[in-house]
Amino acid sequence: MKFVQSGLCAALWACAAVGANASLVTNGSFEANQVSHWTIFSAGIDGWSTGSAGIEIQPTGTLGGVSAYDGNQYVELDTTRNSFMYQDIATTLNGIYSLSFAYMARPDNIGGSASNPIEVYWGGTKLATFSGKSKPGPWLEVNLDDLKGKAGFTRLEFRAVGTSDGYGGLIDGVAVAAVPEPESYAMLLAGLGLMATIARRRNRR
Structure with a gap:
């Protein structure tokens, strides 16, 4: 026995x-701060910090009928101007992690594709830039693997880098998972x- x-x-x-390998991200689908219409949070939102431009939450059904990728809300990273958001993820030194999220170009963006680019950073290193044409379309599912962690925490950051005009790319469903050895x-x-x-x-x- x-x-x-x-x-x-x-x-x-x-x-x-x-x-x-459950997600290490807090509020990765941006549901914690409930809104009924687009709302800018100048001091950041649950789990996410920002700069003076704040973080804009959009509910499903706005921006030409865009539905959230996960849940009922998503982030637009260009409030009244280009903005950014970051979260410090609990990691171990040289631990391996995977990052996933969904990106969409704002479909009614009068600034066109030049307004939509978003950069993603891990531990201060730029991983990639995402952009797209301003037209209705499915969310782009992004998976970035083999990311090394730092001792204590590693910062995950998204930055709007297009035309600073109040129209920007959309982010939802952010998750980070530890990869088992x-x-x-x-x-x-x-x-x-x-x-x-x-x-x-x-x-x-």
Whole structure:
């Protein structure tokens, strides 16, 4: 019985380790600060800090009928002028992480594609710039892998870098997950294999 319990504990521990890739981002879908129409939060929003330009939350149905990618709200990164937002993510030194989010160019942007670019930074390093034509379209799902963490925390930041005119790109569904080390998967497989062997032996009795 002790052997069975040990195997079960090993399998459960490994499952927990592999399943520990839940998002490390607070308020990644921007639902914490509920709004009924577009609203600028000059002091930032739950989980996210900003500069003097603030963070603009848009609800589903505005901007030509845009629906949020996740939930009912999303961010527009150009309030009355270009803005930015950042969050310090709890990380470990040289830990590996994956970042995912959704981007859309504002469909009714009178400034055209020049107003839509957004840059994304991880630990002060620019990862990419995203832009698009100002027309209705699906959200672009972005996945950026193999990101190294710093000791304590790593800053995730989004910056509007297009024409500073009050019309900007849209962001939603931001998530950061820790990538389990190969040893975690090996332990999971070993634990599950052990339990399968025990089950077969018990069935033979």
